[in-house]
Amino acid sequence: MAGNxxxxxxxxxxAEIDDNFADLHPPLTRSEALIEADRCYxxxxxxxxxxxxxxxxxxxxxxxxxxxxxxxSARTILSENIMGGMCARVCPTEVLCEEACVRxxxxxxxxxxxxxxxxxxxxxxxxxxxxFQRAVATGKKVAVVGGGPAGLSCAHRLAVLGHNVxxxxxDSKLGGLNEYGIAAYKAIDDFAQTEVDYILSIGGxxxxxxxxxxVNFGLEDLRQEYDAVFLGVGLALSNNxxxxxxxxxxxxxxxxxxxxxxxxxxxxxxxxxxxxxxIGGGMTAIDVAVQSKRLGAEEVHMVYRRGPEQMSASVFEQxxxxxxxxxxxxWASPARILGDDFVTGVEFDVDRSDGGVRLDAxxxxxxxxxxxxxxxxxxxxxxxGRFIVDEHxxxxxxxxxxxxxxVVGGNDLTVSAVQHGKIAAISIDRTLRNx
Amino acid sequence: MADLxxxxxxxxxxxxxxxxxxxxxxxxxxxxxxxxxxxxGVVWKTLGEDPPxxxxxxxxxxxxxxNDRRVIGFNNIELITDRPLQTNLDEMRQVKKDWPDRxxxxxxxxPMNEESWAKYLPMIEDTGVDGFELxxxxxxxMSERGMGAAVGQVPEYIQMATEWAKKASSxxxxxxxxxxxxxxxxxxxxxxxxxxxxxxxxxxxxSIMRVxxxxxxxxxxxxxMGTHGGYCGEAVKPIALNMVAEIARxxxxxxxxxxxxxxxxxxxxxxxxxxxxxxxxQVCTAAMVYGFRIIDDLTDGLSSFLDDKQLTLEQLVGKxxxxxxxxxxxxLNYVEKAVINQDLCIQCGRCHVVCEDTSHQAITHTxxxxxxxxxxxxxxxxxxLCVSVCPVDSCITMTQLTGGxxxxxxxxxxxxxxxWTAHPNNPMRKTD
Ligand SMILES: Cc1cc2nc3c(=O)[nH]c(=O)nc-3n(C[C@H](O)[C@H](O)[C@H](O)COP(=O)(O)OP(=O)(O)OC[C@H]3O[C@@H](n4cnc5c(N)ncnc54)[C@H](O)[C@@H]3O)c2cc1C
Ligand SMILES: Cc1cc2nc3c(=O)[nH]c(=O)nc-3n(C[C@H](O)[C@H](O)[C@H](O)COP(=O)(O)O)c2cc1C
Ligand code: SF4
Numbered sequence: 001m002a003g004n005x006x007x008x009x010x011x012x013x014x015a016e017i018d019d020n021f022a023d024l025h026p027p028l029t030r031s032e033a034l035i036e037a038d039r040c041y042x043x044x045x046x047x048x049x050x051x052x053x054x055x056x057x058x059x060x061x062x063x064x065x066x067x068x069x070x071x072x073s074a075r076t077i078l079s080e081n082i083m084g085g086m087c088a089r090v091c092p093t094e095v096l097c098e099e100a101c102v103r104x105x106x107x108x109x110x111x112x113x114x115x116x117x118x119x120x121x122x123x124x125x126x127x128x129x130x131x132f133q134r135a136v137a138t139g140k141k142v143a144v145v146g147g148g149p150a151g152l153s154c155a156h157r158l159a160v161l162g163h164n165v166x167x168x169x170x171d172s173k174l175g176g177l178n179e180y181g182i183a184a185y186k187a188i189d190d191f192a193q194t195e196v197d198y199i200l201s202i203g204g205x206x207x208x209x210x211x212x213x214x215v216n217f218g219l220e221d222l223r224q225e226y227d228a229v230f231l232g233v234g235l236a237l238s239n240n241x242x243x244x245x246x247x248x249x250x251x252x253x254x255x256x257x258x259x260x261x262x263x264x265x266x267x268x269x270x271x272x273x274x275x276x277x278x279i280g281g282g283m284t285a286i287d288v289a290v291q292s293k294r295l296g297a298e299e300v301h302m303v304y305r306r307g308p309e310q311m312s313a314s315v316f317e318q319x320x321x322x323x324x325x326x327x328x329x330x331w332a333s334p335a336r337i338l339g340d341d342f343v344t345g346v347e348f349d350v351d352r353s354d355g356g357v358r359l360d361a362x363x364x365x366x367x368x369x370x371x372x373x374x375x376x377x378x379x380x381x382x383x384x385g386r387f388i389v390d391e392h393x394x395x396x397x398x399x400x401x402x403x404x405x406x407v408v409g410g411n412d413l414t415v416s417a418v419q420h421g422k423i424a425a426i427s428i429d430r431t432l433r434n435x
Numbered sequence: 436m437a438d439l440x441x442x443x444x445x446x447x448x449x450x451x452x453x454x455x456x457x458x459x460x461x462x463x464x465x466x467x468x469x470x471x472x473x474x475x476g477v478v479w480k481t482l483g484e485d486p487p488x489x490x491x492x493x494x495x496x497x498x499x500x501x502n503d504r505r506v507i508g509f510n511n512i513e514l515i516t517d518r519p520l521q522t523n524l525d526e527m528r529q530v531k532k533d534w535p536d537r538x539x540x541x542x543x544x545x546p547m548n549e550e551s552w553a554k555y556l557p558m559i560e561d562t563g564v565d566g567f568e569l570x571x572x573x574x575x576x577m578s579e580r581g582m583g584a585a586v587g588q589v590p591e592y593i594q595m596a597t598e599w600a601k602k603a604s605s606x607x608x609x610x611x612x613x614x615x616x617x618x619x620x621x622x623x624x625x626x627x628x629x630x631x632x633x634x635x636x637x638x639x640x641x642s643i644m645r646v647x648x649x650x651x652x653x654x655x656x657x658x659x660m661g662t663h664g665g666y667c668g669e670a671v672k673p674i675a676l677n678m679v680a681e682i683a684r685x686x687x688x689x690x691x692x693x694x695x696x697x698x699x700x701x702x703x704x705x706x707x708x709x710x711x712x713x714x715x716x717q718v719c720t721a722a723m724v725y726g727f728r729i730i731d732d733l734t735d736g737l738s739s740f741l742d743d744k745q746l747t748l749e750q751l752v753g754k755x756x757x758x759x760x761x762x763x764x765x766x767l768n769y770v771e772k773a774v775i776n777q778d779l780c781i782q783c784g785r786c787h788v789v790c791e792d793t794s795h796q797a798i799t800h801t802x803x804x805x806x807x808x809x810x811x812x813x814x815x816x817x818x819x820l821c822v823s824v825c826p827v828d829s830c831i832t833m834t835q836l837t838g839g840x841x842x843x844x845x846x847x848x849x850x851x852x853x854x855w856t857a858h859p860n861n862p863m864r865k866t867d
Contacts, residue, residue: 031504034502034503035502035503037502038501038502038503041781041783041785041826042783042785043782043783043784043785044783044784044785044787044788044800045784045800045806046784047782047806066502102781102782102783103781105781105782106781106826106827
């Protein structure tokens with residue numbers, strides 16, 4: 001994105017940008033939390049708990065908020081979902097727990113479970129309150145590849161169960177997409193690292209960053225040296241559009257741009273285009289569109305090849321894009337990216353008789369999905385580029401488990417990655433104890 | 436709009452809502468505001484002998500709160516008036532002059548000797564007040580000095596002091612009863628025997644609200660020590676209603692006029708008291724929690740209710756008393772079953788879990804593999820627990836079985852009444 005003068009930093013003042021990237025859902029005050037907690041009906045076999053991929057006992061943690069027992073509430077949450085803090089911020093609750101809330105039937109307004117979960121867990125991270133204790137050491141060693149939600153969840157549970165864990169991680173920080181992907185206004189104040197520190201504080205987890213499976217070491221090395229291996233490598237590669245002009249200056253991989261944005265100490269120094277076209281219909285597309293707008297882009301168009309119902313971004317996310325000033329277009333696929341040295345626009349095939357449509361652009365973001373980097377992992381059974389696992393997250397290979405975005409059957413959410421890691425850890429523990 | 440004008444013991448007021456003797460009626464300033472807001476009458480804050488008592492200068496009040504900080508119960512350790520008698524008398528005289536259509540009743544608490552009553556009552560009556568209320572109910576502080584509840588707990592004392600009061604005055608005398616007794620009937624009977632024109636009840640209930648979770652002392656304290664207070668507000672209404680109904684239906688006290696007090700905060704609470712035998716009502720806590728403006732809903736709601744029911748206020752008084760009886764006279768042949776309206780059910784499952792854990796295992800949670808809450812008639816005892824906990828209004832209702840067989844007992848539904856007094860399981864049954 002060098003060269004084109006339209007792509008520059010400082011479209012908005014630092015103050016405006018700070019404001020645009022403030023907490024998307026500010027935390028509840030104690031009064032708000034108590035009033036909201038009172039709305040919980042304490043359902044039997046609660047539908048919200050069933051809807052939570054990690055099965056947090058939601059009525060139980062809300063009950064503890066009501067009685068000012070926040071530590072107990074946090075323990076209820078974190079013992080099922082060690083990333084209950086991040087999930088409280090990033091889960092699309094409107095399609096998970098809150099969608100199942102019986103208050104929807106009663107008054108079309110669910111209990112704000114996500115915000116209550118944040119209220120209960122925030123103090124734990126603020127005071128580094130250790131809620132877990134490690135079981136008697138087993139002397140077993142487990143290798144976890146990938147330090148994202150899946151890997152961290154697996155590592156924490158294994159450490160609690162008394163095993164020693166080594167995390168091998170490609171990036172220089174742990175956290176995976178929590179650190180490099182999630183929209184900045186969802187996890188402000190470096191919450192991803194606060195959570196990583198909390199997870200590691202249980203002890204028994206050694207971290208080796210900047211090491212990549214398939215490059216620095218192989219799966220076989222781990223199988224030799226460790227009693228079990230967990231793979232939580234996520235989806236490292238981004239899909240290409242496969243259209244003319246894709247290599248032009250100004251055509252950008254959305255994931256890479258977001259990672260830069262997340263790592264920027266001062267967002268007002270980030271270069272941003274004036275007219276932006278985002279291609280894709282998922283969370284990544286929404287996030288890069290909204291964040292570009294909030295960095296000061298004048299016009300942001302998000303173009304998806306199918307209709308709003310097929311978008312993997314939830315209705316809430318779509319609404320967020322619209323209220324942030326992003327224009328959504330449906331049923332249009334890119335035919336060609338226009339420009340000589342720099343991008344100048346995109347031409348779309350439209351499912352309409354009047355033919356193509358053209359949008360001017362100085363930046364085009366590609367956000368049409370990621371896929372796994374299978375380098376060094378070809379020995380494992382996979383399907384559509386993801387590992388096949390059983391209900392215990394066990395792969396086809398002896399001693400190897402996997403979870404998170406890199407396995408078949410997930411839904412590419414942080415909370416699901418956490419659940420996979422947890423299930424795998426429990427299964428590994430059983431196997432290592434010969435139960 | 437139904438007329439709410441009331442004559443209680445000949446004392447008229449534009450509506451049956453009086454402010455009970457307490458901080459809202461402490462002085463002319465408050466009472467003038469109350470009358471301006473529309474209250475029908477006041478029972479002035481209890482007068483005593485000079486020199487006036489002294490209140491603590493720390494917390495007098497504390498509360499039982501819901502999570503959104505709605506006051507459910509209220510506790511106080513305030514004593515009777517702490518102002519000189521003459522100040523109160525001057526203000527009462529002026530207030531009665533300024534508000535001739537409102538009821539002004541003097542509450543008094545005096546030591547147990549006849550001279551005091553003979554000395555003070557005429558002085559107070561001279562201000563033009565409409566009646567006396569004898570405070571035999573204050574359960575803290577004053578009772579340690581042999582007054583208040585210390586008198587109200589001994590029927591002989593009640594009768595004695597009531598006789599002194601009647602002798603020393605020519606206006607109606609109301610005896611205010613304490614609920615801190617095993618049965619309220621003997622004190623009410625003693626008041627009647629002493630010549631009381633009416634009783635009012637309840638005063639407050641002995642209470643400690645909680646402990647302080649940091650200091651692990653009782654809460655609240657005055658310089659580290661606390662004492663029990665008097666409990667009132669919404670939480671005490673059921674206790675007060677029972678006592679009112681007991682007096683209204685007991686053959687020894689039946690017919691004695693009652694001023695109902697305890698937890699009244701909206702017009703429906705007033706309907707409860709009136710229908711169970713009170714001829715007017717008094718309010719303290721609700722005014723202390725929301726201010727005098729609640730009188731608007733009290734009067735407006737009551738009068739619309741009377742319109743809807745096509746009743747006069749007098750007709751409402753005591754209407755529900757005949758429906759109150761002893762357990763032994765309930766019809767044991769009567770059978771109800773809970774019915775869940777599936778269209779209204781929001782699937783919270785609370786009825787299931789409470790019936791399963793604590794009642795009769797009579798509500799399903801899955802039917803044919805689907806989450807569904809249905810009553811199993813062959814187990815349901817008709818206890819009303821599910822109705823009580825269901826968060827949706829009218830979703831679960833109780834329905835009478837009028838014929839056929841009760842699937843729980845296998846017995847045919849009988850139209851005959853069967854009371855415990857005649858039940859075959861009762862070894863003491865009366866056979867005729
Ligand atoms: C832009 C964006 C926004 C999102 N927003 C949300 C949201 O709001 N809510 C939500 O629930 N989900 C969201 N998601 C999805 C969510 O972030 C992922 O589902 C989740 O992070 C998956 O966790 P994971 O552990 O499987 O993988 P990742 O988070 O991708 O972590 C993979 C880890 O493995 C490491 N790694 C990769 N390859 C190797 C290798 N060869 N050797 C060693 N280490 C390796 C990486 O360094 C990384 O630490 C979003 C995703 C994106 C891309
Ligand atoms: C702070 C406070 C002070 C009270 N002082 C008196 C009093 O001086 N004399 C009296 O007869 N009753 C007194 N009471 C009792 C009330 O008059 C009333 O009987 C009782 O509070 C129940 O009614 P409620 O639930 O509407 O408050 C007092 C109550 C409170 C809360
Ligand atoms: S009325 Fe009682 S026994 Fe019958 S279903 Fe309801 S809770 Fe169970």
